Amino acid sequence: MTSCSDYVNLGLPSGTQWKRTNEKGGFHTYDQAIQHFEKNLPTKEQWEELKDVCDWKKTDEGFKVIGPNNNYIILPASGYSDWNHVIHGVGVEGNYWSSTLDSEDYAWYIYFTEVVYFSYDSRSYGLSVRLVK
Numbered sequence: 001m002t003s004c005s006d007y008v009n010l011g012l013p014s015g016t017q018w019k020r021t022n023e024k025g026g027f028h029t030y031d032q033a034i035q036h037f038e039k040n041l042p043t044k045e046q047w048e049e050l051k052d053v054c055d056w057k058k059t060d061e062g063f064k065v066i067g068p069n070n071n072y073i074i075l076p077a078s079g080y081s082d083w084n085h086v087i088h089g090v091g092v093e094g095n096y097w098s099s100t101l102d103s104e105d106y107a108w109y110i111y112f113t114e115v116v117y118f119s120y121d122s123r124s125y126g127l128s129v130r131l132v133k
Contacts, residue, residue, distance in 0.1 A: 026081075054067050092113060108120045
């Protein structure tokens with residue numbers, strides 16, 4: 001069970017609160033993420049709000065995401081796992097699922113290295129998961 005202090009109020013217009021840490025268990029396929037976290041997996045729109053409203057500062061870990069009220073979360077550059085379970089990009093890039101599908105086989109995710117943007121890819125990739133409430 002997670003406590004209220006596990007989530008951070010960043011002062012977002014939507015009122016969405018973001019969990020302080022990534023979900024344990026490493027990388028999750030889209031289907032695993034939906035099965036285990038569906039109701040708390042952020043939508044593409046929630047990720048877009050985080051990107052558009054917050055200040056993203058590059059750190060050695062990944063990005064420090066600072067909300068309008070100066071509260072923040074850290075999104076580690078934890079990389080990803082491809083469909084063959086080969087891990088790529090640890091310490092260089094972050095890849096986080098959204099709950100939003102693009103098509104039957106693809107889902108949207110947020111991706112960052114030096115910049116932050118959105119893409120969609122195979123639901124069989126293993127990405128990090130950060131929850132909202």
